[in-house]
Amino acid sequence: MTVSVALQQPTAAAALLPSHQARLEYRSGKGWSTAGVANGFVQGNLAILPEKYAGAFHRFCQLNPKPCPIIGMSDPGNPHIPALGADLDIRTDVPRYRVWRDGEMVEEPTDLLSHWRDDLVTFVLGCSFSFEEALMADGLPIRHIEQGCRVPMYRTNIACTPSGPFAGPMVVSMRPFKPAQAIRAVQITTRFPAVHGAPVHLGHPDQIGIADINKPDYGDPVPVAADEIPVFWACGVTPQAVIAAARLPFAITHAPGLMLITDLKNKDLAVL
Amino acid sequence: MTVSVALQQPTAAAALLPSHQARLEYRSGKGWSTAGVANGFVQGNLAILPEKYAGAFHRFCQLNPKPCPIIGMSDPGNPHIPALGADLDIRTDVPRYRVWRDGEMVEEPTDLLSHWRDDLVTFVLGCSFSFEEALMADGLPIRHIEQGCRVPMYRTNIACTPSGPFAGPMVVSMRPFKPAQAIRAVQITTRFPAVHGAPVHLGHPDQIGIADINKPDYGDPVPVAADEIPVFWACGVTPQAVIAAARLPFAITHAPGLMLITDLKNKDLAVL
Numbered sequence: 001m002t003v004s005v006a007l008q009q010p011t012a013a014a015a016l017l018p019s020h021q022a023r024l025e026y027r028s029g030k031g032w033s034t035a036g037v038a039n040g041f042v043q044g045n046l047a048i049l050p051e052k053y054a055g056a057f058h059r060f061c062q063l064n065p066k067p068c069p070i071i072g073m074s075d076p077g078n079p080h081i082p083a084l085g086a087d088l089d090i091r092t093d094v095p096r097y098r099v100w101r102d103g104e105m106v107e108e109p110t111d112l113l114s115h116w117r118d119d120l121v122t123f124v125l126g127c128s129f130s131f132e133e134a135l136m137a138d139g140l141p142i143r144h145i146e147q148g149c150r151v152p153m154y155r156t157n158i159a160c161t162p163s164g165p166f167a168g169p170m171v172v173s174m175r176p177f178k179p180a181q182a183i184r185a186v187q188i189t190t191r192f193p194a195v196h197g198a199p200v201h202l203g204h205p206d207q208i209g210i211a212d213i214n215k216p217d218y219g220d221p222v223p224v225a226a227d228e229i230p231v232f233w234a235c236g237v238t239p240q241a242v243i244a245a246a247r248l249p250f251a252i253t254h255a256p257g258l259m260l261i262t263d264l265k266n267k268d269l270a271v272l
Numbered sequence: 273m274t275v276s277v278a279l280q281q282p283t284a285a286a287a288l289l290p291s292h293q294a295r296l297e298y299r300s301g302k303g304w305s306t307a308g309v310a311n312g313f314v315q316g317n318l319a320i321l322p323e324k325y326a327g328a329f330h331r332f333c334q335l336n337p338k339p340c341p342i343i344g345m346s347d348p349g350n351p352h353i354p355a356l357g358a359d360l361d362i363r364t365d366v367p368r369y370r371v372w373r374d375g376e377m378v379e380e381p382t383d384l385l386s387h388w389r390d391d392l393v394t395f396v397l398g399c400s401f402s403f404e405e406a407l408m409a410d411g412l413p414i415r416h417i418e419q420g421c422r423v424p425m426y427r428t429n430i431a432c433t434p435s436g437p438f439a440g441p442m443v444v445s446m447r448p449f450k451p452a453q454a455i456r457a458v459q460i461t462t463r464f465p466a467v468h469g470a471p472v473h474l475g476h477p478d479q480i481g482i483a484d485i486n487k488p489d490y491g492d493p494v495p496v497a498a499d500e501i502p503v504f505w506a507c508g509v510t511p512q513a514v515i516a517a518a519r520l521p522f523a524i525t526h527a528p529g530l531m532l533i534t535d536l537k538n539k540d541l542a543v544l
Contacts, residue, residue: 178479179473179474179475179476179479183458183471183474186455186458186459187458187459187470190459198455200452200455201452202451202454202455202475202501203454203474204499207451227479229474272544
């Protein structure tokens with residue numbers, strides 16, 4: 001009998017996707033970073049808004065698909081998004097949330113059970129983790145990963161197309177590459193429009209309003225060598241900054257670096 | 273009767289492709305540039321070599337597909353390449369040729385009727401005219417076309433993979449673009465591997481051995497503005513330079529800018 005149980009356990013575990021397993025651990029209260037967790041599975045940025053604002057935000061994403069690529073969306077009040085994961089519960093499965101009131105972050109809970117409302121609409125937006133996997137699979141080095149820090153991010157002078165209360169500048173992330181690598185990175189990320197797609201800029205940071213490449217507005221600085229080119233991608237911090245600036249009475253996002261892990265595979269986001 | 277003949281003539285002319293019509297005009301002895309002729313049709317670089325050297329040159333192209341993309345090839349001694357054009361005769365249909373002996377250009381005839389041999393093999397290689405059409409169709413400005421001059425070309429420190437007597441540096445062409453245009457140009461030209469494909473370099477000409485961007489080794493200089501990035505593509509001058517350097521007893525190429533016009537459509541070279 002003992003042998004039989006021991007044999008059954010691995011079988012049961014194998015039936016659960018690593019992404020699903022991770023969500024169950026976060027659901028049980030573990031509030032740690034999702035970096036490196038359930039490799040190969042798509043992680044998403046989270047925006048949860050009252051239905052009253054959801055239409056305008058949805059249009060904002062539609063109008064600004066590079067910083068705000070929607071990979072999943074819930075019905076109002078429904079905490080489940082079956083297309084993104086079996087048994088996914090948006091109220092509990094993200095390791096840590098940020099609750100915003102009137103544009104101020106007021107709490108960082110590990111679940112939303114006491115915050116949930118019947119009018120909340122969840123948006124899940126693509127994240128650069130997915131295209132970084134493809135870049136690394138191609139042998140391209142990712143500087144901030146090599147350095148063990150967060151990707152440097154910058155507010156630009158590129159205005160997003162506004163929608164209702166949602167407006168503001170595009171935020172970009174930066175990865176330095178040698179020229180031939182930069183060309184390859186354009187090709188690879190072009191295949192992934194659902195996770196920011198091709199870069200929006202390269203080579204002349206001052207042209208997009210970045211005065212000092214060594215002073216990112218978010219994340220950590222990384223060195224750019226003399227023989228390298230800084231390459232800039234639209235960044236999922238854009239919608240979070242826009243939501244904060246809109247000063248909605250109530251909104252929820254994920255805490256930076258603690259994302260929603262979905263059952264989608266990164267490789268399946270490639271359009272070709 | 274006269275009316276009937278007048279009605280038949282346009283019908284007969286319409287049946288002839290503009291590319292075929294152009295070849296017939298060149299065949300009749302008109303030795304002028306092919307720039308802007310038969311727009312939309314693929315123009316090719318020409319290399320005609322004795323069969324003795326054709327195998328090594330074919331391998332050279334295979335090993336260096338970015339500078340030497342083969343779009344057509346003849347059987348030894350056969351002046352026709354039906355896959356590239358109805359009624360195409362490689363001995364007469366190019367406006368002007370260059371005849372090389374022992375590495376020296378000795379003649380620039382308008383046909384090869386007195387030079388033809390039963391052991392000659394023709395290679396037709398893709399040319400940047402095709403991808404420039406796609407760039408312009410996308411609204412990207414091509415500096416040397418705006419300036420009415422030849423594209424600037426440079427010998428680089430990138431060594432081609434040698435094959436038999438064929439060896440030498442890659443020659444590149446340069447087009448300056450604003451950063452977002454450069455990214456778009458990478459995407460567009462990636463779709464055209466048969467005509468040099470994606471750029472080989474951008475932004476740091478010194479890294480590929482170009483000391484002065486204002487002093488091209490072939491073609492004409494064009495201005496690069498402070499807010500632009502020089503983007504470099506592998507160039508069809510590479511095989512011509514390599515053939516000259518090989519100092520074969522006998523070889524034929526086209527005269528620069530006076531290409532073979534084929535019945536292929538540029539848009540059909542797009543792989544996606």
